[in-house]
Amino acid sequence: MRLPAQAFYNQRNTISEDSGTLRALADTVAWPNDLTLAQWCSWYAATLEFKPDLIIELGRGMGNSTTLFTLAAHRMPGAKVFSFCLSEQWDRLTRPKVRSLTGEEWFAPLSTYLIDICQVDFTHLITPAKRVLLLWDAHGYVVADRVLSHIMPLLAQKEHVVFCHDVTDNRLYADGPRGYMGKTIWRGMESYYASPETVGRTNIFWLNTVVDQFIPILDFCWRNRIELRSTDWEMKEDFAKHPQYYSELQQAVPEDCFSMVNHWAYFTLNEAPGPLTFPASVLKAGEN
Ligand SMILES: C[S@@+](CC[C@H](N)C(=O)[O-])C[C@H]1O[C@@H](n2cnc3c(N)ncnc32)[C@H](O)[C@@H]1O
Numbered sequence: 001m002r003l004p005a006q007a008f009y010n011q012r013n014t015i016s017e018d019s020g021t022l023r024a025l026a027d028t029v030a031w032p033n034d035l036t037l038a039q040w041c042s043w044y045a046a047t048l049e050f051k052p053d054l055i056i057e058l059g060r061g062m063g064n065s066t067t068l069f070t071l072a073a074h075r076m077p078g079a080k081v082f083s084f085c086l087s088e089q090w091d092r093l094t095r096p097k098v099r100s101l102t103g104e105e106w107f108a109p110l111s112t113y114l115i116d117i118c119q120v121d122f123t124h125l126i127t128p129a130k131r132v133l134l135l136w137d138a139h140g141y142v143v144a145d146r147v148l149s150h151i152m153p154l155l156a157q158k159e160h161v162v163f164c165h166d167v168t169d170n171r172l173y174a175d176g177p178r179g180y181m182g183k184t185i186w187r188g189m190e191s192y193y194a195s196p197e198t199v200g201r202t203n204i205f206w207l208n209t210v211v212d213q214f215i216p217i218l219d220f221c222w223r224n225r226i227e228l229r230s231t232d233w234e235m236k237e238d239f240a241k242h243p244q245y246y247s248e249l250q251q252a253v254p255e256d257c258f259s260m261v262n263h264w265a266y267f268t269l270n271e272a273p274g275p276l277t278f279p280a281s282v283l284k285a286g287e288n
Contacts, residue, residue, distance in 0.1 A: 009249050015257055016253055059136075134155060149282075150281065161267075206233070
């Protein structure tokens with residue numbers, strides 16, 4: 001089985017054991033719009049399965065992923081979480097609420113920075129690490145420029161995996177509606193955010209998304225001969241092949257902590273067969 005299904009299966013007892021804490025923390029963050037409890041558990045399982053010593057979070061927002069990665073770090077002695085975001089919601093709203101549940105010491109594995117990701121030099125963070133999990137949950141072309149031109153060359157020298165949020169796999173909805181329903185074409189995420197009732201989502205092969213970065217991500221994966229892997233599709237295929245594992249998982253994990261559909265994709269340059277290629281930075285060229 002591949003990472004998503006293998007993680008849920010292998011970590012089923014840990015998820016079950018930690019389900020009360022996961023549920024209490026998710027309720028405290030109280031922002032399921034960005035991440036449901038089942039999605040928390042999906043990233044929690046995949047993180048514990050991958051066993052990074054360094055987790056880099058791009059995009060903290062209200063802090064769903066920040067909180068679950070910190071909880072995961074407590075199960076992986078020595079693991080550190082570094083979180084970068086422009087939003088002060090975590091410091092102002094979420095951290096004080098989580099603190100009242102966990103106490104201050106609980107935050108020890110976590111360092112948060114209120115900063116533009118494009119201003120960060122990741123070299124000193126990534127160079128000493130052995131195994132890196134990068135959560136890419138800050139949207140748009142500018143962050144994509146920084147990730148693909150600066151962060152990925154550093155990650156390429158390590159065992160690593162990149163989780164990309166906010167994508168739905170069209171293959172799960174083969175008979176779903178394909179009509180425009182009176183909406184316009186998608187013309188970038190800003191067009192969608194400005195008017196979601198009149199602008200459609202975009203469909204690129206199996207990907208259904210509204211966020212810009214999936215276009216440069218697909219381009220990057222194609223150039224480097226690696227796959228952008230659909231978590232939801234891999235889970236569907238792997239559990240169809242291993243129904244026994246699926247039923248063991250279902251028996252072990254509370255219903256609200258598991259879903260077959262979690263809306264994320266992942267990739268790694270570790271599976272690239274040949275020489276790697278990276279884009280030059282738009283920011284360096286002073287075009288942004
Ligand atoms: C979808 S939210 C993150 C949600 C979070 N991962 C969670 O699980 O709750 C995306 C965040 O990325 C931040 N962001 C977007 N562009 C950024 C940039 N250039 N530098 C830093 N943060 C950025 C936004 O401010 C926003 O808070």
